Amino acid sequence: MGLMMGSRPPHKAGIGGSVGVPTRWVSFLCIASFCLGVLVINRLWTSPDSFHMHNDVISVGNHLSRDIHPLLPCEKKGAFQAGDILSQVSQTHDVIMTLDKTISSLEMQLAGARAAKAENEEKSGNEQSSDRPKVFFVMGITTAFSSRKRRDSIRENWMPQGEDLKKLEKEKGIIIRFVIGHSASPGGILDRAIDAEDAQHKDFLRLNHVEGYHELSSKTQIYFSSAAAKWDADFYIKVDDDVHVNLGMVGSLLARHRSKPRVYIGCMKSGPVLAQKxxxxxxxxxxKFGEEGNKYFRHATGQIYAISKDLATYISVNR
Known part of the structure; x- marks a missing residue:
């Protein structure tokens, strides 16, 4: 029989006699497959992008780190740079030491010029003043009003007296004097006692200074200034009145340094700090010096020391 126009052909039986899938289900399955494919593709594309982005960030960070902290060869070049630094430090130290010596020398020359100028002015003001006698050294024995027994002990043991003292000055150029100022009440009993002792022994150098335990530094400065103004000596020595001196040994020691400028010769000491009352x-x-039993730092003792003429002149001008 022929087919009528517009009519749907009859369904054929499938293999095994099964019936075909309806069109509605086919459309639904196609849409579901499309959505599932989109989800899977998005998942696969997102992970590689994140991975590549992370790698890009790390790469950029490495480049920045290299720019900020450049790599340096640390073997030979590092050792060479360390040697250069040590060499520069050594050269700088040498330059500083040279400048320090130059400044010290200029200061001493300036002090000497001031002293010479003051001396010339003093001489021009007094035409009858005689030149200072040239001597080897002046030894000043600092003493106090209450130290008569110490002075007598020194006179009996090692300090020449009378004509022997004058002979030592003329032949050896050695001047020895007890150094003392005056009391707080000039002309009092203490000053009169020293005047009587000086009239007997003639071995004092009187200073324009008020005696006092807390004025010892000032007394020493005035002594050096007064001795430098009175005698032109190669050395000026300060000694305490409880020290006994071997004049022969002192003379031999000073003679070895006679040609050297700006000389200080003294004793360095250090000892335990006595904390027990x-x-x-x-x-x-x-x-202040730490725990009990510590020692004082090493320092120059003031019991006996000698300075050259340059240093005495410097003290005289700048005190």
Whole structure:
């Protein structure tokens, strides 16, 4: 029979006699497959992008790190740079030491020029003044009003007296004097006692200075200034009145340094800090030096020392 126009052909039986899938389900399955494919593709594309982006960030960070902290060869070049630094430090130290010596020399020359100028002015003001006698050294023995027994002990043991003292000055150029100022009340009993002792022994150098325990530094400065103004000596020595001196040894020692400028010869000492109360030379402020039993830092002792003429002149001008 022929087919009528517009009519749908009859369904054919499938293999095994199964019936075909309806069109509605086919459309639904196609849409579901499309959506599932889109989800899978988005998942696969997102992970590689993140991975590549992370790698790009790391790469950029590495480049920045290299720019900020450039790599340096640390073997031979590093050792060479360290050697250069040490060499520059050594050269700088040498330059500083040279400048320090130059400044010190200029200061001493300036002090000498001032002293010479002051001396010339003094001489021009007094035409009858005689030149200072040239001597080897002047030894000033600092003493106090209450130290008569110490002075007598020195006179009996090592300090010449009378004509022997004058002979030592003329033949050896050695001047020895007890150094003392005056009391707070000039002309009092203490000053008169020193005047009587000086009239007997003629071995004092009187200073324009008020005696006092807390004025010892000032007394020493005035002594050097007064001695430098009175005698033109190669050396000026300061000695305490409880020190006994071997004049022969002192003379031999100073003679070896006679040609050297700006000389200081003295004793360096260090000892325990005495923290125990009641003992001699107790240090009330011992705690400043650390714990009990510590030692003083090494320093110049003031019991006996000698300075050259240049240093005495410097003290005289700048005190």
């Amino acid at each position: 009641g003992v001699k030379y107790h240090e009330p402020e011992y705690w």
